[in-house]
Amino acid sequence: MAKVREVEASLVTEAVRGLFFKANVSIGQDVYNALVHARDRLEESPLGRSVLDQVLRNHDLARDGHVPLCQDTGMALVFIDLGQEVLLVGGGLAEAVDSGVEEAYREGFFRKSIVTDPLFDRRNTGTNTPAVLHTRIIPGDRVGLLVAPRGFGGENVSALRVLSPGQGPREVLEFVRDTVEAAGPEPCPPTLVGVGIGGTVEAAAIMAKRATLYPVGRRNPDRRYAELELRTLEVVNALGIGPAGLGGTVTCLDVHMDFAPAHVAGTPVVVNICCHAARHAAVTI
Ligand code: SF4
Incomplete structure (x- = not known):
């Protein structure tokens, strides 16, 4: 019988919290490089180049000051690759993810954008939760987490x-x-x-x-x-x-x-x- 690896739900919460902290203030290096390349090599319009320059400057200010790079800090999107040999202990997966999202948005002063139901009350949940969660069960004993704050x-x-x-x-x-x-x-x-x-x-x-x-x-x-x-x-x-x-x-x-x-x-x-x-x-x- 395959060995099971126990993973504390609090570890998932801590990881999700850290990832949203990071993701809300900076983009990946590949996107950054593509924006630089677009400004320096591809964009033919002077106004377009100036916009790209402002986008890059805005990013650098956000990253260095640890402030959101856009006012819309998005809906919390979380992809989880859950190893089938992992046993999550000390709490449920969705609750662990939502706790991490809530902590990151509260402590980072990121805008909370989620409303309770889409058609009637549209009351802000106040926590930027629930996250949208996509889970795949994969071989192994690891938990892969990919998060994306997605503006609308x-x-x-x-x-x-x-x-x-x-x-x-x-x-x-x-x-x-x-x-x-x-x-x-x-x-x-x-x-x-x-x-x-x-x-x-x-x-x-x-x-x-x-x-x-x-x-x-x-x-x-x-x-x-x-x-x-x-x-x-x-x-x-x-x-x-x-x-x-x-x-x-x-x-x-x-x-x-x-x-x-x-x-x-x-x-x-x-x-x-x-x-x-x-x-x-x-x-x-
Ligand atoms: S689409 Fe939304 S999240 Fe993206 S830059 Fe524009 S305002 Fe910000």
Whole structure:
């Protein structure tokens, strides 16, 4: 019988707390480098370059002063890869995560943005919880945590379409292009675009969300999808929306696609847009 590793729920709480502290005040080095590259090499509009410069300066001030880099400190998104040989002790998983989120948002003075129910009371929960939790059971005895405070500029303009079996790469590209065009300045470009293709509608949405968290420059291992990513990136940047939507050649820093086997009768496609404040942090316990 496989040995079980006991992990205290308080360890998860502490890790989640630390990750949200970090993620709310800084972006990953890959996104930072991409913004520098866009400012120095790619953006042709002087106004666009100036916006990128301000974005980078804002980031440096936030990181050095340990203050949020955007006023919207987002909905707390947490991906957990839970080893099947882990036994969580001393509390439940969701409660442990929510405690970490609550502590980070309270102690960091991060804005709390979550309301109790979406249609009626819309009372702020006051804790920025509950987090949105996606859990995968994986082999082994580790707990992988990936957190992302997700602002709603990008969520508000994300989109779902179910393609018919006769539709293919061209329709995916056009759907992404149309979604980015309709979004205009709202998701605070330059953005990262995640595209989930296949599975069911909710599976495609989770794939699209995960895809926004891939490192800038990462290409899909399948050459056909990698080429589609690059073609789509070119097409959306040709829209001319530019940094902050003020015109320019860098609307999007990268497009990441993920796919899964699909039903013969249809192919769900979800386009999830993440703003330039592409915040996330990860740790393994
Ligand atoms: S879209 Fe991003 S950068 Fe814009 S306000 Fe929301 S969190 Fe901030």
